[in-house]
Amino acid sequence: MIYLKLFLVFAKIGLFGFGGGMAMLPMIYQSAATFSLMSADEFSNLVAISQVTPGPIAVNAATYVGYNAAGFSGALVATVGVAVPSFVLVILVCHFMARFRESTLMEGAFTGIRPVTAGLIASAVIFMGESTFENLTPVTAGILVLSVVLVGKFRVSPVMIVLGSGLIGAAFCS
Amino acid sequence: MFWSFFKLGLFTIGGGMAMIPLIQDIAVNKRKWMTDEECVDCIAVSQSLPGVIAINMATYIGYHLKKLPGSIVATIGVNLPSYIIIIIVVEILHGIGDNPYVLGALVGIKAAATGLIAFSAYRIGRQVLKSAFGWILAAAAFGVITFGGVNAVFAILAGMAAGIIKTKADAGRGGKNDDLP
Numbered sequence: 001m002i003y004l005k006l007f008l009v010f011a012k013i014g015l016f017g018f019g020g021g022m023a024m025l026p027m028i029y030q031s032a033a034t035f036s037l038m039s040a041d042e043f044s045n046l047v048a049i050s051q052v053t054p055g056p057i058a059v060n061a062a063t064y065v066g067y068n069a070a071g072f073s074g075a076l077v078a079t080v081g082v083a084v085p086s087f088v089l090v091i092l093v094c095h096f097m098a099r100f101r102e103s104t105l106m107e108g109a110f111t112g113i114r115p116v117t118a119g120l121i122a123s124a125v126i127f128m129g130e131s132t133f134e135n136l137t138p139v140t141a142g143i144l145v146l147s148v149v150l151v152g153k154f155r156v157s158p159v160m161i162v163l164g165s166g167l168i169g170a171a172f173c174s
Numbered sequence: 175m176f177w178s179f180f181k182l183g184l185f186t187i188g189g190g191m192a193m194i195p196l197i198q199d200i201a202v203n204k205r206k207w208m209t210d211e212e213c214v215d216c217i218a219v220s221q222s223l224p225g226v227i228a229i230n231m232a233t234y235i236g237y238h239l240k241k242l243p244g245s246i247v248a249t250i251g252v253n254l255p256s257y258i259i260i261i262i263v264v265e266i267l268h269g270i271g272d273n274p275y276v277l278g279a280l281v282g283i284k285a286a287a288t289g290l291i292a293f294s295a296y297r298i299g300r301q302v303l304k305s306a307f308g309w310i311l312a313a314a315a316f317g318v319i320t321f322g323g324v325n326a327v328f329a330i331l332a333g334m335a336a337g338i339i340k341t342k343a344d345a346g347r348g349g350k351n352d353d354l355p
Contacts, residue, residue, distance in 0.1 A: 169282020
């Protein structure tokens with residue numbers, strides 16, 4: 001039952017996705033790979049596309065995987081799946097706001113989750129970079145290094161960096 | 175409200191983090207849906223809960239204004255643009271996906287995206303890794319997920335457990351927790 005599978009895979013991503021889109025990437029990659037919903041190459045295409053299209057990366061991923069697996073309704077089911085846990089949790093927290101903020105259990109849990117998030121994003125670099133590292137050319141190596149320098153040192157907008165790299169890629173890697 | 179969130183979904187490229195200042199501006203300054211303090215609460219909750227930050231914020235603000243129907247409308251609004259655009263992109267790629275220039279552009283974008291994620295890992299690492307405990311957890315999570323094939327969900331659950339145990343142990347010794355921001 002493809003719809004149920006899509007829903008459950010993305011509900012899990014929504015439920016355990018701490019620390020924003022980049023930290024969710026390894027989970028998206030692993031879940032989609034386990035259910036053979038997406039290949040490693042498609043995954044890196046998806047992340048590449050998500051850099052230039054608007055919206056949260058997990059929603060983009062849900063739509064992309066769902067659409068490729070089962071058309072419009074598949075995309076819809078996956079997107080609803082990723083949103084449902086957020087929805088329920090946020091509304092619960094709105095009700096129990098005070099208790100949520102003062103809980104030492106929560107405080108402890110986040111002491112552990114924050115460092116794990118950093119590790120997750122580091123793994124995302126490897127999953128994302130797989131195809132780039134395997135077929136490394138002077139041009140792609142240059143783009144990689146330059147994008148780190150531009151975003152880190154000169155605070156250039158990631159959107160501009162991605163658009164520029166797309167043009168360079170079209171000119172030199174085609 | 176639907177249109178405000180639809181526009182947010184449409185014009186914020188680069189994910190949830192980029193959306194935070196924009197939502198703040200709309201909710202507090204432009205539409206006066208909430209006060210500054212309420213908005214800070216909203217951001218804190220949205221960042222600490224799992225899930226997509228933009229969806230968390232949309233649900234929170236929607237609920238704050240119009241309870242359940244508000245949450246639903248805001249969440250649909252913020253997601254609809256991604257949904258439509260990704261389907262269009264997939265269709266376009268199916269049509270021209272084997273064009274050498276498109277493939278070349280994707281190669282370039284993938285290299286750049288790898289660099290951007292690497293920088294993001296560095297930035298987050300600098301923010302949250304303040305002790306040996308943090309470094310060990312982060313390195314362990316990276317290692318087991320990347321090379322051990324361990325499911326990311328387990329890494330998160332293990333991190334949670336380790337954090338709770340450490341906080342309890344620190345409290346027991348009367349020490350302070352230097353992993354808190």
